[in-house]
Amino acid sequence: MQNLQTYTTDVLVVGGGMAGCFAAIAARENDCDVILVDKGYVSSSGQTPFAGTLLVFDPEKDDRQETINYVRKTGDYVVNVDWLNITMDRSMECYLQMKSYGVPFAKGADGQDRRMKEDGARAVFPDNLKFPQILRKKVLETGATILDRIMVVELIMQDDEVCGVVGITVSDAYPVVIKAKKVILCTGASAFKPPSWPVSNLTGDGDMMAYRVGASITGKEFVDTHGTSSTNPYYMGRNPLKGHMGPPPERPPHGDRPPMGHPPNGDKPPMGHPPHGDRPPHGKPPRPRFTNALGEEVNIAGHLNLGIEFEIHKGNGPMVLPKGGRGPIAGGELVSCASSGMSTHKAEGILPMGLDCSTEIQNLYAAGDSLGTMTTGAAYATIGLAHMGSAVTGKIAGENASQTAKTSAHKQVADDTITTLFDKIYAPLNRAGGFSPRWVINLLQNLTMPYFNLIIKEETRLKSILSQVRYLKTDVVPKIKASDAHELRLALETANMVSNAEIKICASLERCESRGTHFREDYPFRDEQNFSTWISCKQIDGEMQISKHPIPSDWAWQEGEPRFVTFEEV
Ligand SMILES: Cc1cc2nc3c(=O)[nH]c(=O)nc-3n(C[C@H](O)[C@H](O)[C@H](O)COP(=O)(O)OP(=O)(O)OC[C@H]3O[C@@H](n4cnc5c(N)ncnc54)[C@H](O)[C@@H]3O)c2cc1C
Structure with a gap:
């Protein structure tokens, strides 16, 4: 070799x-x-x-x-x-x-x-x-x-x-x-x-x-619930390049955009620091605004603890969802998870x-x-x-x-x-033609990232994306073509992400209840009797086998213990 x-x-x-x-x-x-x-x-x-x-x-x-x-x-x-x-x-x-x-x-x-x-x-x-x-x-x-x-x-x-x-x-x-x-x-x-x-x-x-x-x-x-809002689905206030909190750069309206190409010499800004008065003010830039369907501003400070506001915000619990879960979706709501x-x-x-x-x-x-x-x-x-x-x-x-x-x-x-292992690894490079790994990643993201698949789950939708993710796994991933080393890495990562998505969806389908960050529209309440368990997926002879592992009874919820997240009927 x-x-x-x-x-x-x-x-x-x-x-x-x-x-x-x-x-x-x-x-x-x-x-x-x-x-x-x-x-x-x-x-x-x-x-x-x-x-x-x-x-x-x-x-x-x-x-x-x-x-x-x-x-x-x-x-x-x-x-x-x-x-x-x-x-x-x-x-x-x-x-x-x-x-x-x-x-x-x-x-x-x-x-x-x-x-x-x-x-x-x-x-x-x-x-x-x-x-x-x-x-x-x-x-x-x-x-x-x-x-x-x-x-x-x-x-x-x-x-x-x-x-x-x-x-x-x-x-x-x-x-x-x-x-x-x-x-x-x-x-x-x-x-x-x-x-x-x-x-x-x-x-x-x-x-x-x-x-x-x-x-x-x-x-x-x-689900990790760091949110993104519908006005800025790709952004949650953290600039991944600079690591600071702040709003994304505003795109100026069309008329105000500078003409393409280099500015003529006279228009170039002078070298060195701008004079003090022109510098942006110090202090934390404002956080992006998250609003609920009623237009009220929603505090996402508790987002790690599931401060997700989907359809209705009543201010009386970290998460309040109507039975059945449906309601109007308006601009500014959380549409996905940043992560x-x-x-x-x-x-x-x-x-x-x-x-x-x-x-x-x-x-x-x-x-x-x-x-x-x-x-x-x-x-x-x-x-x-x-x-x-x-x-x-x-x-x-x-x-x-x-x-x-x-x-x-x-x-x-x-x-x-x-x-044998290397033959499999290099297959995307050796293929004469095939799908671009970037296209397959786009497809996977479009299936898995929207809030109605990732955060608010329901059997029909889960089964629908599962069938498409499985098609990606069996019919698309094996035909990815990598043109160079970078694309080979992407191809290998894509195969992993697709398999991971399959497990994620299967585990979500298996847990027929709502608990913590897992919310099922069709099972909006906890089911202590059947789901005081951890769920695991394992491959046996190429088939996924799902198991439930009961939680020791003194770690599970005991009658009268407080709840952090409320799933209430309203
Ligand atoms: C913005 C942000 C803020 C956070 N703030 C906090 C906080 O304040 N407090 C807190 O407790 N947690 C916080 N977390 C979470 C915390 O950072 C992680 O839980 C923790 O760092 C994970 O450490 P790790 O070593 O397990 O994994 P990672 O630090 O993610 O390291 C995994 C490494 O594996 C490498 N790797 C992956 N695949 C391969 C491969 N195929 N081959 C070779 N190498 C591979 C990756 O390149 C990476 O370097 C935060 C996370 C983020 C993103």
């Missing part, structure tokens, strides 16, 4: 966000050889560089039961309390670890790290412009190897065990083989390349690699086996947003929990994978196995 790059390591970490960095450091500190590979650049890719808060639970100052009750209530009583406890228990250690690396945290008036404590939140504020680079540096200092800009595409399986991965270099599509005793997937969340939230390279690659080799995938029916496709942080992902971040697949671990721990259940409960959850699970996965790697040997991989 031309230009083949081959590596061998004890522990391979795929994805270099918070989870991947913590995993790599933990495994390396346990004296294992470690490679950390990322399809972007470790410290600038994934969601990690955007997170501004970290949950830190202080057992001496905080009330554990109060926090658990708050998260259970907000997560609508499908929270995995074991994972929540683990995250709380190990959060202080991860925070102190970051401090020891020199990560700066925002200070309060007393000169100490500012720690917010309200409702269920106990969060500190790391400087997110600096900490990803500090983590990268620390990973390298431990002696781990970082490989940037390599997209991992498939897990190598031998005798039903993972023994490495194959991938391609992003710039040239050169083949890469990494043999490893243990693989930890830290590939982040799964979205459909939305234009308005910085998750466009998080295309569910890890989830789908694991799914293809028989792992169960959970939590896909719960389209992504599920509630820590809900979606590979189903963990036990509490050591192992999965059903031998030698395969997962952590961070690609591990479906259900730490915050059906709705995102409190700030900082997602990011700290990634640090904690990354650390646990690194510790356990390295511990087991010490007592295991590398498996021999048959040449045929590798050749």
Whole structure:
């Protein structure tokens, strides 16, 4: 094979966000050889560089039961309390670890790290412009190897065990083989390349690699609810390039637009800074306006807790929907999710086996947003929990994978196995003709992103998009043509996004109730009897099998317990 790059390591970490960095450091500190590979650049890719808060639970100052009750209530009583406890228990250690690396945290008036404590939140504020680079540096200092800009595409399986991965270099599509005793997937969340939230390279690659080799995938029916309004469907106030909040640039009316081409020399603005008076005023730019069907302005400050206003806003609950759910849709309402496709942080992902971040697949671990721990259940409960959850699970996965790697040997991989995997990977490049991956992505987005498919769900519509997504999977994706390395990566990501969409729709169809961020127009109320469960999807002999996993009764809703989200008949 031309230009083949081959590596061998004890522990391979795929994805270099918070989870991947913590995993790599933990495994390396346990004296294992470690490679950390990322399809972007470790410290600038994934969601990690955007997170501004970290949950830190202080057992001496905080009330554990109060926090658990708050998260259970907000997560609508499908929270995995074991994972929540683990995250709380190990959060202080991860925070102190970051401090020891020199990560700066925002200070309060007393000169100490500012720690917010309200409702269920106990969060500190790391400087997110600096900490990803500090983590990268620390990973390298431990002696781990970082490989940037390599997209991992498939897990190598031998005798039903993972023994490495194959991938391609992003710039040239050169083949890469990494043999490893243990693989930890830290590939982040799964979205459909939305234009308005910085998750466009998080295309569910890890989830789908694991799914293809028989792992169960959970939590896909719960929606991340950062909204976008119908007046600006692609925008939710965050400029993905600059990372600040503010309205999108106004397009001037036609008559006012400057003529095409370069302005004549005399019209060019003078060099240097504009005089003070001409600069835009300081301070936060205004947030985009969200209104409901009655034209009232709606406060979306609580959007993470499902402050979604669809048809009727009565101001008496975070979410009030008429039975049956239908009503007028007017300009300015939420029409989609900024993070389209992504599920509630820590809900979606590979189903963990036990509490050591192992999965059903031998030698395969997962952590961070690609591990479906259900730490915050059906709705995102409190700030900082997602990011700290990634640090904690990354650390646990690194510790356990390295511990087991010490007592295991590398498996021999048959040449045929590798050749077959690369034949499949390069098929879009070798095809004489076919569909453009961009066109297929557009089709997928048009099917999955509108609010009436993504947020307000109903059986007929779900079945209709399912049949089209399945057609994409069986008849369109296999005919995608890639003209260059960039398109090959897009083609491979598209295949993953389409499979992810299929699972998302099937999980949504299976949950015949409304709970947290999952709303079914045809089942507008909770059904504790049948759906105090987690749902997972698994592929057996090419067919999807859906399972329900009952929640331990003391974690489920008990008669008389408060509700965060109301589904009322009006
Ligand atoms: C704007 C924004 C603000 C946020 N604010 C907060 C906050 O204040 N508090 C909080 O707790 N959480 C916040 N979050 C969520 C939080 O950032 C994430 O939950 C967390 O960073 C996830 O870390 P991770 O390591 O699991 O995944 P990520 O940081 O997403 O890293 C995944 C990595 O995997 C790589 N990858 C993916 N596929 C492949 C592949 N096939 N091959 C190789 N590499 C691959 C990606 O390039 C990426 O670098 C925010 C998210 C966003 C987008």
